[in-house]
Amino acid sequence: MTKTLTARRARLMGPxxxxxxxxxxxxxxxxxVHLWDAGGKQxxxxxxxxxxxxxxxxxxxxxxxxxxxILNTHTxxxxxxxxxxxEQLTARLNHGISxxxxxxxxxxxxxxALRMAQAVTGKIGVIATDNTYHGNTAATSALSSRRPxxxxxxxxxxxxxxxxxxxxxxxDGAILAGHIQAAIDDLNAKGIGFSGMMLCxxxxxxxxxxxxxxxxxxAEAVIRNAGGLILCDEVQPGFGRMGSHFWGHDWLGLTPxxxxxxxxxxxxxxxxxxxxxxxxxxxxRNAFGYFNTFGGNPVSAxxxxxxxxxxxxxxxxxxxxxxxxxxxDRLRALSHPLLAEVRGxxxxxxxxxxxxxxxxxxxxFVEDLVEVMVAKGFILNRIGRAGNTLKIRPPLPFNxxxxxxxxxxxxxxxxxxxxxx
Amino acid sequence: MTKTLTARRARLMGPxxxxxxxxxxxxxxxxxVHLWDAGGKQxxxxxxxxxxxxxxxxxxxxxxxxxxxILNTHTxxxxxxxxxxxEQLTARLNHGISxxxxxxxxxxxxxxALRMAQAVTGKIGVIATDNTYHGNTAATSALSSRRPxxxxxxxxxxxxxxxxxxxxxxxDGAILAGHIQAAIDDLNAKGIGFSGMMLCxxxxxxxxxxxxxxxxxxAEAVIRNAGGLILCDEVQPGFGRMGSHFWGHDWLGLTPxxxxxxxxxxxxxxxxxxxxxxxxxxxxRNAFGYFNTFGGNPVSAxxxxxxxxxxxxxxxxxxxxxxxxxxxDRLRALSHPLLAEVRGxxxxxxxxxxxxxxxxxxxxFVEDLVEVMVAKGFILNRIGRAGNTLKIRPPLPFNxxxxxxxxxxxxxxxxxxxxxx
Numbered sequence: 001m002t003k004t005l006t007a008r009r010a011r012l013m014g015p016x017x018x019x020x021x022x023x024x025x026x027x028x029x030x031x032x033v034h035l036w037d038a039g040g041k042q043x044x045x046x047x048x049x050x051x052x053x054x055x056x057x058x059x060x061x062x063x064x065x066x067x068x069x070i071l072n073t074h075t076x077x078x079x080x081x082x083x084x085x086x087e088q089l090t091a092r093l094n095h096g097i098s099x100x101x102x103x104x105x106x107x108x109x110x111x112x113a114l115r116m117a118q119a120v121t122g123k124i125g126v127i128a129t130d131n132t133y134h135g136n137t138a139a140t141s142a143l144s145s146r147r148p149x150x151x152x153x154x155x156x157x158x159x160x161x162x163x164x165x166x167x168x169x170x171x172d173g174a175i176l177a178g179h180i181q182a183a184i185d186d187l188n189a190k191g192i193g194f195s196g197m198m199l200c201x202x203x204x205x206x207x208x209x210x211x212x213x214x215x216x217x218x219a220e221a222v223i224r225n226a227g228g229l230i231l232c233d234e235v236q237p238g239f240g241r242m243g244s245h246f247w248g249h250d251w252l253g254l255t256p257x258x259x260x261x262x263x264x265x266x267x268x269x270x271x272x273x274x275x276x277x278x279x280x281x282x283x284x285r286n287a288f289g290y291f292n293t294f295g296g297n298p299v300s301a302x303x304x305x306x307x308x309x310x311x312x313x314x315x316x317x318x319x320x321x322x323x324x325x326x327x328x329d330r331l332r333a334l335s336h337p338l339l340a341e342v343r344g345x346x347x348x349x350x351x352x353x354x355x356x357x358x359x360x361x362x363x364x365f366v367e368d369l370v371e372v373m374v375a376k377g378f379i380l381n382r383i384g385r386a387g388n389t390l391k392i393r394p395p396l397p398f399n400x401x402x403x404x405x406x407x408x409x410x411x412x413x414x415x416x417x418x419x420x421x
Numbered sequence: 422m423t424k425t426l427t428a429r430r431a432r433l434m435g436p437x438x439x440x441x442x443x444x445x446x447x448x449x450x451x452x453x454v455h456l457w458d459a460g461g462k463q464x465x466x467x468x469x470x471x472x473x474x475x476x477x478x479x480x481x482x483x484x485x486x487x488x489x490x491i492l493n494t495h496t497x498x499x500x501x502x503x504x505x506x507x508e509q510l511t512a513r514l515n516h517g518i519s520x521x522x523x524x525x526x527x528x529x530x531x532x533x534a535l536r537m538a539q540a541v542t543g544k545i546g547v548i549a550t551d552n553t554y555h556g557n558t559a560a561t562s563a564l565s566s567r568r569p570x571x572x573x574x575x576x577x578x579x580x581x582x583x584x585x586x587x588x589x590x591x592x593d594g595a596i597l598a599g600h601i602q603a604a605i606d607d608l609n610a611k612g613i614g615f616s617g618m619m620l621c622x623x624x625x626x627x628x629x630x631x632x633x634x635x636x637x638x639x640a641e642a643v644i645r646n647a648g649g650l651i652l653c654d655e656v657q658p659g660f661g662r663m664g665s666h667f668w669g670h671d672w673l674g675l676t677p678x679x680x681x682x683x684x685x686x687x688x689x690x691x692x693x694x695x696x697x698x699x700x701x702x703x704x705x706r707n708a709f710g711y712f713n714t715f716g717g718n719p720v721s722a723x724x725x726x727x728x729x730x731x732x733x734x735x736x737x738x739x740x741x742x743x744x745x746x747x748x749x750d751r752l753r754a755l756s757h758p759l760l761a762e763v764r765g766x767x768x769x770x771x772x773x774x775x776x777x778x779x780x781x782x783x784x785x786f787v788e789d790l791v792e793v794m795v796a797k798g799f800i801l802n803r804i805g806r807a808g809n810t811l812k813i814r815p816p817l818p819f820n821x822x823x824x825x826x827x828x829x830x831x832x833x834x835x836x837x838x839x840x841x842x
Binding site: 002005006008009011012013014015016017018019020024025026027028029030035048050051055056058060061064065068069070071072073074075076077078079080083086087090098099100101103104105106107108111114115118119124136137138139141147149150151262263268269270271276278281282284285286287288289290291292293294297299300 | 423426427429430432433434435436437438439440441445446447448449450451456469471472476477479481482485486489490491492493494495496497498499500501504507508511519520521522524525526527528529532535536539540545557558559560562568570571572683684689690691692697699702703705706707708709710711712713714715718720721
């Protein structure tokens with residue numbers, strides 16, 4: 001069946017369509033933190049962040065099905081639900097951020113955020129790290145370093161070395177701030193100018209390097225001093241995943257000008273948003289007549305409202321905090337000759353494996369380890385520049401019992417996965 | 422209540438957020454071709470194309486609710502539904518177009534289509550008309566002429582004069598072809614090169630000018646001769662709206678390299694797609710590791726499959742053909758001193774009003790006319806460069822009875838709307 005599906009995918013979708021794992025899994029059902037494949041095998045989902053409050057949460061489904069039967073149209077007509085949601089969402093934000101544009105994807109949201117910085121500053125230069133992902137539109141893919149954008153990197157983009165707590169410790173962020181200053185200086189010297197920097201405050205795509213609150217303070221000063229905006233991509237860290245804080249930027253301790261959020265906000269229903277201060281919003285909206293046909297439609301708004309309610313009702317942020325501490329304790333107790341660093345913040349966890357004292361990535365070993373874990377029924381994956389960091393990022397209902405199942409299995413897998421000679 | 426909602430919108434969404442009509446309407450319910458406002462007033466929807474098979478169609482809702490309760494995840498795992506849908510959709514396309522990327526919005530789809538042309542040709546220059554809309558991302562907004570993109574029009578975009586059957590008759594498309602040739606020559610002369618042209622084959626945003634099948638043949642020859650691709654934006658004309666044909670490009674008689682489709686394909690659920698020949702798909706996918714988190718997720722695929730089934734089960738394309746002919750007959754029978762041209766193709770209708778023999782747009786009159794129609798309970802709008810063309814683009818279940826209601830009301834409205842002195 002897998003072979004047939006692989007062949008059908010190649011025929012209908014073309015080449016180079018990504019799947020996870022050496023033998024792609026064929027998932028047919030999900031509930032809470034569990035997934036099941038076509039053969040009936042159960043998996044513990046230790047990876048998917050989009051089903052934020054758990055796969056197929058009944059409250060979110062009820063909201064979608066209920067509103068879809070009443071009305072689904074766009075914001076060129078008045079409707080309460082989108083306003084109710086923006087009111088509730090902005091009430092959870094500080095830093096004067098009180099206005100919102102609803103979109104359908106995080107890519108669309110980040111594409112707008114980049115233009116907000118350009119509208120405010122009148123400049124176009126933008127900075128991101130060199131090991132990240134902020135979306136798949138032409139504009140946002142220019143910030144994504146996995147593969148160069150078609151046509152090459154545009155002249156207005158500068159990618160600075162991503163934090164790497166194992167190889168380049170930078171406890172007070174001075175190294176990163178220096179790279180950002182150099183990029184700004186270069187943009188200015190070339191007459192391009194600097195509009196802002198986009199970052200995920202958990203550095204989730206960078207491999208979840210160990211950084212402490214305050215890490216970005218020096219960088220923030222450099223950006224402010226140059227008149228740039230800080231665009232926080234909260235698609236992964238937002239909505240309570242950090243445990244101690246509702247937002248990644250409040251955990252890291254920085255003041256964003258623009259915040260973007262994505263599909264976890266509606267548990268997977270295609271919705272996303274850009275949030276900004278009124279002055280930033282006005283600069284964008286007066287420069288460009290933006291309209292998104294289905295951004296903020298009543299069904300998406302209902303799905304968002306339900307998801308926010310579940311986060312509160314089920315105290316999922318508190319669960320993230322509790323589970324996070326528990327997982328970190330258990331991961332830190334692991335021992336393996338290739339294990340170089342165990343990292344984590346909130347419901348993001350990483351374990352980096354290297355083959356020697358020079359921190360050569362143990363990519364093949366981690367690839368094998370992931371396959372062993374999937375065979376055992378645990379869905380997780382790899383991250384980092386060389387793909388040698390185990391990536392664990394479960395839905396928020398993941399609790400300490402699930403954590404025990406995961407780390408017990410990981411202990412076994414570490415024993416059974418052959419270490420390269 | 423409207424005042425409160427207007428104030429809340431301004432506070433929560435910022436300035437310059439578009440609404441329809443002088444006093445925005447507050448729609449709370451939809452069913453089939455009808456909408457209802459918060460005061461219980463019923464409207465006949467003669468405008469919205471996204472609820473393609475009718476507002477709140479039970480078969481589509483059932484598909485969404487049913488699949489949402491089973492599984493909603495992404496295409497990095499195998500799943501049948503997305504493949505089933507692509508198979509059914511590509512079976513309706515000719516011209517060797519057999520592969521698909523699923524996205525969440527038409528903007529995302531067009532953003533990819535532009536990059537496909539760049540990946541195939543190795544050039545970046547792109548042409549569109551100067552009175553159109555192809556999306557709201559940074560890349561696609563550069564083709565949208567309503568307001569200049571932030572940072573100004575990029576150097577690789579050329580906007581050619583849109584067809585205007587009233588002011589610049591061009592029955593065989595020679596004038597348009599000449600403009601396209603000139604734009605290509607300019608792109609080549611400036612060393613930018615030409616990758617392709619994006620167009621809506623119904624010229625829906627251009628004001629639905631009267632063009633006949635074959636109109637684009639000369640332009641197509643010019644584009645082919647220059648090695649460019651034809652990117653057909655079928656977000657509006659696709660899925661049977663043309664009546665005589667399932668696709669706008671087959672009605673116009675051109676051969677696209679890439680076809681994009683949008684939310685009408687799932688009756689408003691946020692889904693869209695790019696369809697291409699395997700050679701075009703391979704050029705793109707091998708140049709760029711595109712992945713769209715929720716493009717083609719099982720819920721979106723289920724919504725798409727259900728919508729396609731309803732189009733067939735309810736013979737909506739045939740209904741579009743029948744209703745279209747009927748509406749055109751009735752519109753052509755209208756008489757009004759300012760009515761310059763009645764136009765239409767499939768379920769797109771336009772009526773252009775001018776104040777004098779020089780075809781000066783009767784913008785204020787049409788604005789008043791729309792308001793009178795909305796007050797009577799008929800939802801429609803304006804289109805065209807000066808907004809002086811009445812725009813009628815109903816959901817496909819719109820039938821001849823609805824057409825009678827609409828045109829009877831329009832007759833009354835034409836009598837009662839004051840003609841400017």
